[in-house]
Amino acid sequence: LEEHELMAETEVRAQTCFLDELLKHGLLIDTGVDGLYGRNDTYESACDAIDKLIARIGRDEHAEVMRFPALMSRSYFEDSGYFKNFPHLAGTVHCFCGDESSHRRLIKCSDVGEDWTGQQQSTDVVLTPAACYPVYPTLAKRGLLDTAGALVDVRSDCFRREPSREPTRMQMFRMREYVRAGTAEQVIAFRQIWLDRAENLASSLGLPCAIEIANDPFFGRIGKVQAEGQREQGLKFELLIPVNEGETPTACMSFNYHQDHFGKTWSLRLATGEIAHTACVAFGLERLTLSLFRHHGFVPAEWPEAVRAALWP
Ligand code: 5GP
Numbered sequence: 001l002e003e004h005e006l007m008a009e010t011e012v013r014a015q016t017c018f019l020d021e022l023l024k025h026g027l028l029i030d031t032g033v034d035g036l037y038g039r040n041d042t043y044e045s046a047c048d049a050i051d052k053l054i055a056r057i058g059r060d061e062h063a064e065v066m067r068f069p070a071l072m073s074r075s076y077f078e079d080s081g082y083f084k085n086f087p088h089l090a091g092t093v094h095c096f097c098g099d100e101s102s103h104r105r106l107i108k109c110s111d112v113g114e115d116w117t118g119q120q121q122s123t124d125v126v127l128t129p130a131a132c133y134p135v136y137p138t139l140a141k142r143g144l145l146d147t148a149g150a151l152v153d154v155r156s157d158c159f160r161r162e163p164s165r166e167p168t169r170m171q172m173f174r175m176r177e178y179v180r181a182g183t184a185e186q187v188i189a190f191r192q193i194w195l196d197r198a199e200n201l202a203s204s205l206g207l208p209c210a211i212e213i214a215n216d217p218f219f220g221r222i223g224k225v226q227a228e229g230q231r232e233q234g235l236k237f238e239l240l241i242p243v244n245e246g247e248t249p250t251a252c253m254s255f256n257y258h259q260d261h262f263g264k265t266w267s268l269r270l271a272t273g274e275i276a277h278t279a280c281v282a283f284g285l286e287r288l289t290l291s292l293f294r295h296h297g298f299v300p301a302e303w304p305e306a307v308r309a310a311l312w313p
């Protein structure tokens, strides 16, 4: 084996080991599908504490709370460009819409183990890929922003089709975000404030971290060019924490400046009528929770006092 293959093998084994430990302690519950887990009370209480800690840090800005289901409008989804840029991650909902004779065909198919899924039709809903996606069209429908712009606190289950044995790469996970719309200056200032707060947040939880320039996983050859452009313009930063064993730390938060992309897409406008700029700060709640178990052990009662005080004041 080449050296890098050996390395990859050890990494996979180490990650599987962390997953096995999480399952053994009952924190995650196996569902028969890689990247899809149930969670126990201990896990939920840690995750809930992180969620509330983030809310305490952001409280002074009085963000408007919006909670959306894990499904969103297919037409909003198509407008957003997600399907164009990340077709490999998207999940769409299909349902049976036939009559009784097609039902008989369907049953016959599934009885003999043949593929029946082709007999389903697409619907008007898709799985939400990022918590902030439903926010932009919602703001745009209200009319012009006021001069202060908008700030929204949103949280959602998100789906990305990435089956993996790496516990930090789930197919369905919770994402909390603050979403800002306004002038370029307003949204860039917002992102900078959260970049600073994020490092404090991680250090108050005793988690080693680094902030780095990043890119989204755009699809295909053109996607490589898009990713380079995103990096060159400094549109995305991530806060990385070593969670899995091995070389690569995990992105647990992201800080995104979309320029006027979503503003143009939905005609989201400032009080002056100009197209608004947007930015969002995303917290991966599962990844942050897992990083606590990784760094402080599987028993929250035994975590360092300062960490417990930050989580449960
Ligand atoms: P982004 O939109 O920047 O890709 O994702 C925002 C945040 O969601 C990431 O920083 C990360 O914390 C979380 N996230 C992204 N992909 C996954 C994933 O596959 N599994 C989990 N558990 N969290 C993810």
Ligand code: ZN
Pocket (backbone or CB within 6 Å): 130, 131, 132, 133, 177, 256, 280, 281, 282
């Ligand atoms: Zn976002």
